[in-house]
Amino acid sequence: MTKIFETPLYAYKRSKDQGAGAPIRHKVVIIGAGPVGLAMGIDLAQEGIETVIIDDNDKVSFGSRAICFAKRPLEILDRLGCGQPMVDKGVEWDVGKVFFDDREVYKFDLLPEEGHQRPAFVNLQQYYFEEYLVNRVRELEAAGAPIEIRGGNKVTAIGTHDDHVTLEIDTQEGSYNLEAEWLIPCDGAGSPTRKMLGLDFVGRVFEDNFLIADVIMEADFPTERWFWFDPPFNKGQSALLHKQPDGVWRIDLQLGWDIDKEEEKKPENVIPRLKAMLGDDVQFELEWVSIYTFQCRRMEAFRHGRVMFAGDAAHQVSPFGARGANSGLQDTDNLAWKLKLVMEGKAPDSLLDSYNAERVHGAEENILNSSRSTDFITPKSEMSRLLRDAVLDLSEHHEFARPLVNSGRLSVPCTYDGSPLNSSDALDGPARTRPGSACPDVPLGDDYLLPKLGGKFTLLTIDADAPDMVEEDGITVARLALSVKDDKSGALKARYMGDATSAVYLIRPDQHVAARRPNYDDNLFRAAIRRATGKE
Amino acid sequence: MTDLILTPNIDGADDFYAELLTAHDGLSKEDSDALNARLVLVLANHIGDRKAISQAIKTAKLGR
Ligand SMILES: Cc1cc2nc3c(=O)[nH]c(=O)nc-3n(C[C@H](O)[C@H](O)[C@H](O)COP(=O)(O)OP(=O)(O)OC[C@H]3O[C@@H](n4cnc5c(N)ncnc54)[C@H](O)[C@@H]3O)c2cc1C
Numbered sequence: 135m136t137k138i139f140e141t142p143l144y145a146y147k148r149s150k151d152q153g154a155g156a157p158i159r160h161k162v163v164i165i166g167a168g169p170v171g172l173a174m175g176i177d178l179a180q181e182g183i184e185t186v187i188i189d190d191n192d193k194v195s196f197g198s199r200a201i202c203f204a205k206r207p208l209e210i211l212d213r214l215g216c217g218q219p220m221v222d223k224g225v226e227w228d229v230g231k232v233f234f235d236d237r238e239v240y241k242f243d244l245l246p247e248e249g250h251q252r253p254a255f256v257n258l259q260q261y262y263f264e265e266y267l268v269n270r271v272r273e274l275e276a277a278g279a280p281i282e283i284r285g286g287n288k289v290t291a292i293g294t295h296d297d298h299v300t301l302e303i304d305t306q307e308g309s310y311n312l313e314a315e316w317l318i319p320c321d322g323a324g325s326p327t328r329k330m331l332g333l334d335f336v337g338r339v340f341e342d343n344f345l346i347a348d349v350i351m352e353a354d355f356p357t358e359r360w361f362w363f364d365p366p367f368n369k370g371q372s373a374l375l376h377k378q379p380d381g382v383w384r385i386d387l388q389l390g391w392d393i394d395k396e397e398e399k400k401p402e403n404v405i406p407r408l409k410a411m412l413g414d415d416v417q418f419e420l421e422w423v424s425i426y427t428f429q430c431r432r433m434e435a436f437r438h439g440r441v442m443f444a445g446d447a448a449h450q451v452s453p454f455g456a457r458g459a460n461s462g463l464q465d466t467d468n469l470a471w472k473l474k475l476v477m478e479g480k481a482p483d484s485l486l487d488s489y490n491a492e493r494v495h496g497a498e499e500n501i502l503n504s505s506r507s508t509d510f511i512t513p514k515s516e517m518s519r520l521l522r523d524a525v526l527d528l529s530e531h532h533e534f535a536r537p538l539v540n541s542g543r544l545s546v547p548c549t550y551d552g553s554p555l556n557s558s559d560a561l562d563g564p565a566r567t568r569p570g571s572a573c574p575d576v577p578l579g580d581d582y583l584l585p586k587l588g589g590k591f592t593l594l595t596i597d598a599d600a601p602d603m604v605e606e607d608g609i610t611v612a613r614l615a616l617s618v619k620d621d622k623s624g625a626l627k628a629r630y631m632g633d634a635t636s637a638v639y640l641i642r643p644d645q646h647v648a649a650r651r652p653n654y655d656d657n658l659f660r661a662a663i664r665r666a667t668g669k670e
Numbered sequence: 671m672t673d674l675i676l677t678p679n680i681d682g683a684d685d686f687y688a689e690l691l692t693a694h695d696g697l698s699k700e701d702s703d704a705l706n707a708r709l710v711l712v713l714a715n716h717i718g719d720r721k722a723i724s725q726a727i728k729t730a731k732l733g734r
Contacts, residue, residue, distance in 0.1 A: 520703055520704060520707045521707050521710075521711075523704065523707075524704060524707035524708040524710075524711055525711060527704075527708065528708055528711060528712070532712075534712075534715040535711060535715075538711070
């Protein structure tokens with residue numbers, strides 16, 4: 135059977151732009167049809183913004199990279215119309231086990247909070263994720279949305295101007311030129327665009343190598359995340375075992391720094407390592423083996439005039455914590471609505487600077503978390519190993535040490551504290567829904583809150599009066615009126631009210647809170663709308 | 671948040687010190703280091719107060 139990652143999904147086709155007399159100008163050009171570029175394109179096309187996605191390849195991600203997708207990205211994908219296939223195909227998990235040396239030191243249950251439509255995590259091969267995104271692009275195309283993917287198109291040169299960007303593109307039939315009002319490079323960690331524009335990408339390289347193997351096996355390991363520190367089968371190093379759909383298992387084995395990567399990748403060297411881990415009698419087949427060195431780094435600024443970087447091109451993290459693709463989707467979620475308002479002339483260009491401010495903040499948080507996990511997993515000094523081992527030893531018998539064990543702090547949504555778009559918090563409500571937070575979901579009878587918020591500005595009132603519609607300088611905000619009685623489980627009250635008896639929230643199109651107060655006040659909410667759109 | 675106590679606070683200082691030394695009796699350098707590391711973690715958790723712990727780390731680092 136041919137795997138989905140071997141099938142061309144957007145094979146090269148000659149476009150009418152090739153051989154046009156003068157370069158054709160498009161509204162938005164996205165470089166890279168990876169998960170981030172595709173999500174970006176879908177978001178814009180759903181809003182009717184003409185978008186061309188350029189990729190030098192024609193297939194989904196080769197082999198398996200990301201496997202772990204968190205709740206917030208799934209919610210974003212719901213808005214993009216492809217959350218459901220992810221959840222249907224993905225493997226849900228809650229339990230993790232931590233092993234040290236030859237013993238299990240403890241077991242944890244993520245104990246996902248009730249009352250969310252989406253699970254805390256699903257595991258799914260990145261190539262399925264990308265396939266679902268491509269399917270969604272096709273669906274939008276069929277419905278007449280202005281989106282196009284051009285496979286076999288490689289960007290080779292970029293020129294930036296005040297009001298547009300020029301691109302030179304290489305194809306099997308020669309090169310052609312294009313123009314874009316806005317350019318969004320999502321061309322991955324090695325971003326050629328970044329290099330063409332001479333932009334920096336600084337951070338930390340972790341001097342270590344990891345063998346990442348995806349194996350197909352009929353094994354009765356439970357659907358749990360197993361993490362080993364210093365196991366007998368990989369002395370002095372770490373290991374991870376995690377389940378994916380189709381009987382595929384992700385195995386990470388830390389190899390150390392001084393190794394011969396090409397040698398280590400050979401099946402005759404990989405198979406004995408895996409047998410030592412899985413046991414001699416387990417039958418398995420290798421789907422994919424790669425060796426990675428991990429890094430945590432980011433661009434100093436994600437926005438450069440008409441060029442806005444997103445995803446791995448803008449920031450890269452080690453995979454412990456599953457923050458790569460998950461944070462890339464939060465980039466696109468943050469950028470799409472802002473770009474739309476600026477393009478429509480409903481918000482000033484400076485609104486796009488808040489993309490930079492908010493997502494640099496997000497990247498910093500992810501880099502901090504991923505660096506700390508990597509430092510715990512791969513201690514780089516004698517003392518850091520000593521302390522790490524002390525934590526693990528104590529964690530077996532004493533609960534207090536368990537929060538210190540860090541085998542990856544799994545991706546959670548970023549709260550934009552201090553964002554220039556936030557109005558100051560005027561509600562004595564729960565901290566988790568303070569301005570800047572991503573709205574947590576809440577059950578509402580047979581439905582949920584987040585689908586009701588959708589992707590527009592919303593005035594959420596809970597046991598409070600307000601106009602059904604507020605229009606402020608081109609921004610229309612519709613009211614969603616709820617009562618704590620709408621949710622028998624009490625989650626609406628707990629997550630949005632706390633001790634307050636009424637609440638009014640201004641919620642952005644990316645479902646982040648912009649402002650909240652106990653009651654509707656016309657002047658103050660109009661100011662909040664202006665502020666949330668970069669006008670104050 | 672309380673300030674780190676830097677005035678005498680242990681009753682029977684000599685007994686405490688002897689107990690600490692005895693705990694290391696007969697241990698290899700490696701095992702002793704590991705014991706110290708565990709002890710630091712256990713004590714830090716007992717203190718709990720982030721401000722006091724930060725001050726303790728600074729004081730220890732200064733060495734005076
Ligand atoms: C081992 C491993 C495990 C991971 N696990 C997780 C996880 O569990 N969860 C998670 O969220 N993330 C994880 N990640 C990270 C995740 O894979 C990346 O963050 C994600 O792929 C980034 O997507 P992207 O679209 O930004 O870039 P990419 O996926 O790298 O896509 C870039 C695209 O740009 C195209 N391109 C490049 N140059 C050009 C050019 N000149 N012209 C045209 N097109 C070009 C490429 O062909 C490619 O399609 C993991 C990564 C690794 C390596």
